[in-house]
Amino acid sequence: MFENVIEAMVDAVLVVDVEGGVTLTNTAAARLTGYTVEELRGMPIARLLVDETSGLRTVVRRRIEDGAVLRREESWLVPKTGAPLPVSVTGSPVMSDDGLQGIVLVARDIREIRELLKAKESEIALRRKAEDDLRAANASIEEQLEETRQSLLLAERRATLGTLAGGVGHELRNIAQIQVAAVDELLGALSANEDVTALVRTLLPDLERVAEHITEHGKRLMQLARPGPDHVGPIDLNAVVRDVIAMLRGAGKLRRVTVVTELGPEPLTVTVNRTRIEQILVNLIVNAVDAIGDRNGTITIDVHPSADGKRVVCEVRDTGCGIPPENLPRIFQPFFTTKTEDRGTGLGLPVARGIVESYGGMLVATSTVGAGTTFTFDLPR
Ligand SMILES: Nc1ncnc2c1ncn2[C@@H]1O[C@H](COP(=O)(O)OP(=O)(O)OP(=O)(O)O)[C@@H](O)[C@H]1O
Ligand SMILES: [Mg+2]
Known part of the structure; x- marks a missing residue:
């Protein structure tokens, strides 16, 4: 019965006695080793099973000695032809009342599994290489994207430079008008032989401010070539509003309009370039x-x-003509103007919005045709 079971097994079976000699085996073992069942019988197991370190034999021997079960171990089976085959070996002790009688070793040919493993490994290696290639390709695409982004930025910068240069010109013209008005007034007073001391006293601060603007804008023009930060400091927005109104009034810009200021009693300080x-x-x-x-x-x-x-809000409201709804979305676009060429360039609002946004604020407009317009901007305190 025992022999029949052994014979029926697909794996090679070698029953070994305590001396290490093969006592019983099956056709599968004969097929795998190339020996006949008769040749195998009596053969020392050490001749059939080897491993590089002879660790298995030691293990088998120890297992035989203490009768423990040998779990799957990888080893080499030496067939008749001599070239060792990889096998996985399990072993269980054969016990009788007199103690350990031997050990049943079951050896399974693992060449196919090894091949499969090797194929899988090379497949994995291939896949890994493909992944690496993909990653490298991605990196180079990223690099190209970055280059494109950089050149786009440069192009955009060049376009912005044009607008900014126009903006600086626009401000210089605005401010020059103030100076011309002041000079006119002085000349008028002089030619009428009036005492100009009082007039000079009121006009001088304006002219000083004009000079400051011209210097600042000169700096700004130079900064366009090599951008640097504006000088910023804490200023009281109430005071700036007062000074600007005085300056525009001095230049005769506010002759026909009523100007109302609603300024708080306390300074509202923002950190900006004045x-x-x-x-x-x-x-x-x-x-x-x-x-x-x-x-x-x-x-x-x-x-x-x-x-x-947390912020300071400034509203400039007028009772002017208002802005038609179809124009409202366009007023912040550079060069959008409804004025004649000699009166407007369409740069005032985009420049103003750019400045507000550079400080983390917003400039918005609401308007009703025939009723007036309100511009609101805010700055962080
Ligand atoms: N307070 C306002 N009321 C009515 N329309 C306005 C007002 N402010 C601006 N606009 C409209 O928005 C347009 C754009 O204004 P922006 O200040 O940018 O340029 P501009 O005043 O036309 O020219 P620039 O300021 O360059 O001399 C104006 O032409 C005008 O049509
Ligand atoms: Mg304007």
Whole structure:
């Protein structure tokens, strides 16, 4: 019965006695080793099973000695032809009342599994290489993208430079008008032989401010070639509004309009470049004056803290002609203007918005045709 079971097994079976000699085997073992069943019988197991370190034999021997089960171990089976085959071996002790009688070794040919494993391994290696190639390709695409991005940035910068240069020219013209008006007034007074001391006293601060603007804008033109940060410092927005109104009034820009200021009693300090903020206010107020035109009208400038107290809000309201809804989305586009060529370039609002945004604020407009327009900007405190 025992022999029949052994014979029926697909794997090679070698029953070994305590001396290490093969006592019983099956056809599968004969097929695998190339020996006949008769040749195998009596053969020392050490001749059939070897491993590089002879570790298995030691293990088998030890297992035979203490009768423990040998779990799957990889080893080499030496067939008649001599070239060792890889096998996986399990072993279980054969016990009787007298103790250990021997061990049943079951050896399974693992060449096919090895081949499969090898194929899998090379497949994995291939896949890994494909992944590496893909990664490298991705990296080079990223690099190209970055290059494109850089050159796009450069192109965009060049385009912006044009607009910015136009913006600086625009401000210089605005400010030059103030100077011309002051000089005119002085000349008028002089030719009328009036005492100009008082007039000089009021005009000098304006002329000083004009000079500051020209210097700042000169700097800005140089910065366009090599950008650097603007000089910023804490300033009181209420004070800037007051100074800008005085300057525009001095230049005769506010002759026909009523200007109302709603300024808080306390200073509202923002950390900005003063000339930049003056530039925003000049642009918004000059636009309001233009919108009022020859009629009577009012410009209200309201400075107050935001609801959460973290920002300063400035509103410039006018009772001018208003902006038709179809124009409202376009007024911040560079060069959008409804004025004649000698009166407007369409750069005032985009420049003003750019400045506000550079400080992390927003400049927005609401308007009703025939009723007026409100521009609102905010700056962090
Ligand atoms: N307060 C306002 N009321 C009515 N329309 C306005 C007002 N402010 C601006 N606009 C409209 O928006 C347009 C663009 O204004 P922006 O200040 O950018 O340029 P501009 O005043 O036309 O020319 P520039 O300021 O360059 O001399 C104006 O031409 C005008 O049509
Ligand atoms: Mg303007």
